[in-house]
Amino acid sequence: MVMGELSLDTQLLVIGSGPGGYAAAFRAADLGLEVTMVDTDDRPGGECLFRGCIPSKTLLYLAELIHDAKRAAPMGLTFGEPKIDLDAMRQWKKKVMDRLADGLVTLSQKRGVERIRGKAVFEGSNSVILRDSDVRHIRFRHAIVATGSSPIVFPGTTFNKGGRIISSAGALELNDIPETLLVIGGGYVGLELGSVYASLGSRVTLVEQSDRLMTGVDRDLVKPLQNRLKTLFKSIHLNVTIKSLTEDGEKVEVAFDGKQAPPDQSFDRVLIAIGRKPNTLDLGLENTGVKLADRDFIRVDNSQCTHDSSIYAVGDVVGGFMLAHKAQYEGKIAAEVIAGKPSIFDARAIPAVVFTDPQVAWCGLTEESAKKENRIVKIHRFPWKYSGRAITMDAPEGMTKMIVDAESERILGLGIVGRDTEGLIAEGALAIEMGALAQDIALTIHAHPTLSETEMETAEIFLGSATHIISPNKK
Secondary structure, eight states: OOOOOEEEEEEEEEEOOSHHHHHHHHHHHHTTOOEEEEESSSSTTHHHHHHSHHHHHHHHHHHHHHHHHHHTGGGTOOOOOOOOOHHHHHHHHHHHHHHHHHHHHHHHHHHTOEEEESEEEEEETTEEEEESSSEEEEEEEEEEEOOOEEEOOOTTOOOOTTOSEEOHHHHHTOOOOOSEEEEEOOSHHHHHHHHHHHHHTOEEEEEESSSSSSTTSOHHHHHHHHHHHHHHSSEEEESOEEEEEEEETTEEEEEEESTTOOOOEEESEEEEOSOEEESOTTSOGGGSSOOBOGGGOBOOOTTSBOSSTTEEEOGGGGOSSOOHHHHHHHHHHHHHHHTTOOOOOOOSOOOEEEOSSSEEEEEEOOHHHHHHTTOOEEEEEEEGGGOHHHHHTTOTTOEEEEEEETTTOBEEEEEEEETTHHHHHHHHHHHHHTTOBHHHHHTSOOOSSOTTHHHHHHHHHHHTOOSSSOOTTOO
16 A cells, blocks of 8 residues: 555544553543544454454364363263364354454444554654555654554564464464474463364474463462363473474474473474564654663553653553453553543452463462562462362362462452353452452352352351361361
């Protein structure tokens, strides 16, 4: 597209239309600001909707259905072997994405948010130049940078379209079901996508350079998942690194390193899942007062303002939890501050969910963080083998874990591993935000039989009043 010569002015320019960007744009428009949103995609949604959260959870749901069908056999309900129709799967994924993206387009229109497709580069603190757009310049009073992040490339390789070394975005294209797949990285992306492909029939090998999966998550929460993955994946290798990756025709030749490294071998495809980097280096930020922190994240204060008073930043580009819901929270804060409202980032708990089987979710203080910070806490766990609802679902491997302040018994953290933790974790996040005590959850009647009861019974352990487990604090 030939660059145009049109210039325009706006009160607020939002660069990026992912969850952080569109949440900021919509909130600002609701508060009466004139808003322009620029993105290289033609519809809002960003990495989350088109290359991340939504397509991955769509495929993970299908993988879960396959597993549930197998789980039902001992219960007396037998299905035949699943027939995998990749074209139909891709069409379903596209339908989901289109429905959500079109909804965001409609919301933009109804709110009066002007959308422009193009690449924005700062010329100064109050203007950008656009590339590949009919509009050449945009002058603004304030801007919000919400350009997200990109997968980190393994040294010496590239993510080429049609290549056999792929990123998470490439894996979500679902071009084929490789007979053999190597996943490099034991974080949530590697585990989720590895689970998808293993469920669809790939023989998945996973390597992680540290001594554990999901570094930073309490080990007891990860253990049930790791046990499950040992049966789903062909193999898991910890404390192993990659010497080299070489594409050779229809295969990728892989050399491993480490005391427990497997023999060098070839794979049909290799998924690189070693982290993400902020999209900040080609925005022209050097032409503004914005300052970058380590690893090129943008520095912001608790109102999301950068060192340049005209420019704010939200989402993955500012670091911390690189999660869509955190980006949305920050986007609304930035919009409110720009609109003159009192608003700061003061969240006590940001929930995180890994959509594997079993799922892992946590929020607030972890046990490992408590030890590092020398916090005096009490910790109790309720194994799901004592949960009536978990047993009906053949999910006894789950566990609910609560961390409370030893003196006040305020809830500081919650961790859950098991079925449907994505919905359960919200109660813990709310409890932490409200400064609730363990007894507040213990004395709240929870429906029976439900998995939510496990949160109540965990809290009851602190009071010594748990029904389905012998409490060490029995009073």
